Amino acid sequence: MQAAMAGFALGFSLILAIGAQNAFVLRQGLRRAHVFAVCLTCALSDAVLIAAGVAGFGALSEAVPGLESVMRYGGAAFLLAYGARSFHAAWKGGAQMGEGQRAGSLRAALLTCLALTWLNPHVYLDTVVLLGSVSAQYDDRLSFALGGITASFVFFFSLGYGARILDPLFRRPEAWRVLDVLVGGVMWAIAVKLIWM
Template sequence: MTADFPSFLSGAGLGASLIVAIGAQNAFVLRQGLKRRHVGIVVSICAFIDVMLIALGVGGMGALIARAPVLLDVIRWAGAAFVFLYGLRAFLAAWRGPGHLNASDGDSQTALGAASTVLALSLLNPHVYLDTVVLLGGIGAQHGWPGNAWFAAGAMCSSIVWFTALGYGARLLEPWFEKDAAWRVLDVIVGCVMWWIAATLVFAR
């Protein structure tokens, strides 16, 4: 297969612009990275989901998703409820105080709990399907073969690089989170992001 770097760069650029946007998934990855809790699992799940959805979109699944408004509505309401509750949890954590960042941190979340949370945050958001499957898939399909495959590869690479950098690079911010106040601010920001996302899902047309 002949290399098609313009298509690869196009996919990488569009993929990055969609993935880097602040959202529930990114906020969770950042928090897990700061606490160094199950980072590998969380990053792997996020990247794997994006890769699969991009592949499905470029492969033609985007058109089917766009024609299933009932399915998207079910996902929208379930996602709004979950994100609202997660935001409430973040506000409660900010009110109670999460404690200093150290190995004895009281975060008792298990690997299964982290995996379940990131799966829900990733899959119960209809924007994920609209962005990665419908939008990326639709644009990627316009490149034809093998350009569409290179476009998809570029978008996939952006996702993998972003989540890896966010999860493992978060530790560089540790000096800022030596005090409880910084964790409270982060939890308030996460709570606001979650509730904003929930509101956009509820009032989406």
């Protein structure tokens, strides 16, 4: 039980900070577009990464020279492009709550979600390396992993469906512009951080 609680607490704290993936889930939740599929994709991706870390694959980045650089610059390029798209949406304006359900296919949402998850080097550092190394302190590593996986499911589904609480605010197009600017800023800030790491 102690290992499961530790896994839950660490897993939850690692994904709590606003990042590219969380900003995307929030936006999908506000738009009510493919929320279940996006939340499930994020949570399952985390589950795979946590399982890999706890199973001892945290040393992969050390074993494959250059992998970290490829992941870092590839992730930065993707985040710069996605951020530019958000800034363009803010400049163009016109987004409203009702539009969100018609905009974007499920395939496009899932591909974006997967890219934001799997092209982000911080995901590997936090989820695979950090969680994997901390899990080694516990005899019951399976419970630790299940705690971390549970935290991911709780967090992403709470974020995706909890975004509806902000529904009254986002009935105004200006609020969408502000959100797009914030999302773009987060994406570009993370990209710059990745480049200058």
